[in-house]
Amino acid sequence: MAVDAPSDLAVVLRGHGYRLTSPRWLVWSVLRSAGGHLTAEEIALEVNAADPTINISSVYRALTLFEDLDLVRESHLGIDDSARWEVAHPDDHFHMVCRQCGGVDHHEGELVDQIRSHLGDHHDFRAENIDLVVTGVCSDCAN
Amino acid sequence: MAVDAPSDLAVVLRGHGYRLTSPRWLVWSVLRSAGGHLTAEEIALEVNAADPTINISSVYRALTLFEDLDLVRESHLGIDDSARWEVAHPDDHFHMVCRQCGGVDHHEGELVDQIRSHLGDHHDFRAENIDLVVTGVCSDCAN
């Protein structure tokens, strides 16, 4: 199910016995509009722009809950030592981190699919999650 | 250069203005004999078996230094929240983490090379480091 509106999120939450609250909704909408790669602190900053009373611990709790429900995904991109979060996308994708500008590109495409089938064919390993982080220099910075 | 003996490590270190010390040598030999995937705490434990006076902060300092010299590599395998270290291997490889037994397999082969050339061909991105962590169920646990 696509989770676009508060009522959709509420359905998913209630289906698992959880409630829709304003911290949860705000965290969810920040993640959706940002398109991913946010730290908990960055999320809290945006959430607090809408409601300054919301504590960062509720942001962490919402993120943990959303991860359990497969709504978001945590990754360690190596930009710093903190975790980053993005909306769980059904399509496979991978991250390209530029060592110079720090930018993170988000690529979908055949590559992750190729990796997945390679693993099944050559390694007898049922891959559930493929976390590919490529570090290097992006085309903008290479010039 | 292969760094196998204390004298070899000393050459690398002195070549960059650093000294060979016993904490550094012990951290290096633990990493070499373990074949990778150790946390700083695990390294400190083994180092302390040889010399209980060595502090974990020296382990961290040695690891950071070795990383700067491209002798070791840090990775976040998602087993827990702490970093893990392995000897930097010139050959490309990737990690397969089993969700059930927690085992980490270490695979060399054509896969990472294929990824690297795909990135050059399709994405105009000069990949320096390719960090591929595959989570799933290994063949032992699948039965």
Next chain:
DNA sequence: CTCCTTGCAAACCGTTTGCAATCGA
């Protein structure tokens, strides 16, 4: 003899947790 390196302990910082008050359904 120099000054790089260490052990120690305290600081640091992202994240988690216990608890009483609050709020959603």
Next chain:
DNA sequence: TCGATTGCAAACGGTTTGCAAGGAG
């Protein structure tokens, strides 16, 4: 109503750092 959820503040755990003592070259 009533239990899930929150804000707060304190705890937590991995990692880093300041400093004086110690050790390599």
